[in-house]
Amino acid sequence: MPSTQAPTAAPEGSTPTDNGGGSVRVIKKYPNRRLYDTDSSSYITLSDVKELVMRGESFVVRDAKSGEDLTRAILLQIILEEETAGVPLFSEKMLANLIRFYGHAMQGFMGTYLERNLQIFMDLQQKMAEQAKEFTPELWQQWLASQPTLMMPQFFAQSQKALAQMQEQMLAAFGVKRPPG
Structure with missing residues (x-):
């Protein structure tokens, strides 16, 4: 692996x-x-x-x-x-959306957001790999195929948190304070 x-x-x-x-x-x-x-x-x-x-x-x-x-x-x-070569990771739609961010005011934030989310995903993958050390590659593939959404809720929660933190940083950079509540 x-x-x-x-x-x-x-x-x-x-x-x-x-x-x-x-x-x-x-x-x-x-x-x-x-x-x-x-x-x-x-x-x-x-x-x-x-x-x-x-x-x-x-x-x-x-x-x-x-x-x-x-x-x-x-x-x-x-x-x-x-x-x-082989199965691409990026769809045409995803690539087009990435291209749209070049030159956009949000370009820097998008790069940071993608980097943070990829790191969160990699951290989750590492945790799962550590928990399944005794799995053979075949068992690992079978388990992943049968549990496609098992880790997704945790990933999405961390992704939302990363996005919220970036929004706060952005607002702070412009001197905007969120109302309490």
């Missing part, structure tokens, strides 16, 4: 060190579109970068010439490949 840890690509504009004081893996992207892993001193593929994400390893992708941070672009490229 894949790790449910959030990918730990280094934040944009950050220096290559992680929170634990160790080094973040640096991958250099050359003009010929090849990726060079400075830790293993070898060329790697997008599949290898995907494996780093799946293992929760910290990394940053930098342009070999300019040093520009290309991590987001590489992660988006991996998502594009995953979306075009």
Whole structure:
């Protein structure tokens, strides 16, 4: 079963060190579109970068010439490949709705909201995985298929709470106070 840890690509504009004081893996992207892993001193593929994400390893992708941070672009490229091969995660309607938020005043809040909700979902998935350690992958799939809404009420409650917190932050940013009640 894949790790449910959030990918730990280094934040944009950050220096290559992680929170634990160790080094973040640096991958250099050359003009010929090849990726060079400075830790293993070898060329790697997008599949290898995907494996780093799946293992929760910290990394940053930098342009070999300019040093520009290309991590987001590489992660988006991996998502594009995953979306075009097999069963896509995003529907056309969801993608269209996401596009509508670019340039919108709520763009920053939408990104934060999606990130928080994905983390809540991943935390719930991790809790369920810990509770079902003795399950084989087959039993896990059967159980999930028979209980599709079991974790949803908890997820929706946490999602509502995250949205309410964001609304409060937004109102506070504009100096608006909610009336008590």
